[in-house]
Amino acid sequence: MVEEIIGCPHEEGIDYPQGDFCPECTYWKGRDRFSGEMVH
Structure with a gap:
């Protein structure tokens, strides 16, 4: 389990x-x- 949200939950x-x-x-x-960084 991580301590932060990793991306969209859907x-x-x-x-x-x-x-x-x-x-x-x-x-x-x-x-x-x-990372939450923009990729596009």
Whole structure:
């Protein structure tokens, strides 16, 4: 278990389409889920 949030809690392919961004967690769109840095 980690002490911080690591990315979006929703699952790709289950909560939103595979290869897309989660519509509920706009903060994580284009960000690395571990560092929080922009990747695009």
